[in-house]
Amino acid sequence: LGIGASVICAVHCAIWPLLLMLLPIAGSNLNEHENLEYFLLSFSFLIGIWSLGRGYFFRHKRPGPLLLFFISFLLLLLAHWYVDHEWEFLLIILAASGIIIAHLLNLKWSKSHCI
Numbered sequence: 001l002g003i004g005a006s007v008i009c010a011v012h013c014a015i016w017p018l019l020l021m022l023l024p025i026a027g028s029n030l031n032e033h034e035n036l037e038y039f040l041l042s043f044s045f046l047i048g049i050w051s052l053g054r055g056y057f058f059r060h061k062r063p064g065p066l067l068l069f070f071i072s073f074l075l076l077l078l079a080h081w082y083v084d085h086e087w088e089f090l091l092i093i094l095a096a097s098g099i100i101i102a103h104l105l106n107l108k109w110s111k112s113h114c115i
Contacts, residue, residue: 005024007100011016030035032039037080041076041077043071044099045073048069048073048099048102048103049069051106052065052066052069052102052103052106053066053105055106055107055109055110056106058108059109060106060109060110060112062109064102064105065103065105065106065109066102067096068098068099068102068105069102069103070098070099071098072094072095072097072099072102073095073099074097075091075094075095076091076092076095076096076099078091078094079091079092080092
């Protein structure tokens with residue numbers, strides 16, 4: 001579930017600029033609806049914490065995936081709100097990759113500790 005949310009987020013961030021170029025043609029301006037961005041970021045964060053927290057507390061007890069997730073999510077927020085557009089795409093890709101790697105490590109270590 002966490003990997004899926006990260007992939008959806010990465011696809012959203014990659015396709016969003018293309019959709020923004022088409023919005024004036026369609027007569028719509030969804031770019032002003034920041035609530036969608038807040039919802040997607042909040043949803044991804046909650047799913048990530050839930051998924052990685054379960055792995056940490058109930059399975060492998062390794063903090064690596066949680067730390068990587070937090071650092072990557074902070075990088076995602078930094079890229080989203082505080083970085084110039086020329087670096088934004090690269091930082092979002094790096095952040096999404098870190099989040100996906102955190103989920104894959106969590107999955108690997110959780111499976112290796114199955115009873």
